[in-house]
Amino acid sequence: AQKVTQAQTEISVVEKEDVTLDCVYETRDTTYYLFWYKQPPSGELVFLIRRNSFDEQNEISGRYSWNFQKSTSSFNFTITASQVVDSAVYFCALSELDSSNTGKLIFGQGTTLQVKP
């Protein structure tokens, strides 16, 4: 069965520190997609990145970077030089093909990141 584990429930850092959010997933499929979402206090989930199972290239977008390693079933997210505005709950999610051909997302429990000034 598919499963996403975010072992870190809460992380607290001081502004300008680097922080890595861990994500480990389980799936039997060879074709799947992984996502990261950010949930600020307003409640809306904001899409950050998508990665498919055949593309293990790491990605960098400004202060954000993602490390995808199929060998360890991990898709970790690093924020460099964190800022107070990065404070939010971050979710890792898995989407795989099922009989309905829909993109049902399986979410991890989320990691609450607090960045202190």
Add this chain to the structure above:
Amino acid sequence: KAGVTQTPRYLIKTRGQQVTLSCSPISGHRSVSWYQQTPGQGLQFLFEYFSETQRNKGNFPGRFSGRQFSNSRSEMNVSTLELGDSALYLCASSVRGGIDQPQHFGDGTRLSIL
């Protein structure tokens, strides 16, 4: 481009009542999914609609139902409300709902059951 719009933002109901939540997807998006978020269970998939048809359903009792209209707007209904239904209900839309599609979420409806 307007985002996903959910109404109302907040709702307070009592046990046994029923409730209807509304979601307007991003223009051009035909797939609408609903998720329930609670502190204990996290984010859980409720169901997904595409072209007015329910294509997938999560592991929720039959009290939870939904529908989609021809303009892709969707509603979900919860009947005979229970205390455990208190949650943030999030709607998400995508162009066609495939596994590769990023889903775009609304702000959610926070439902409180007294």
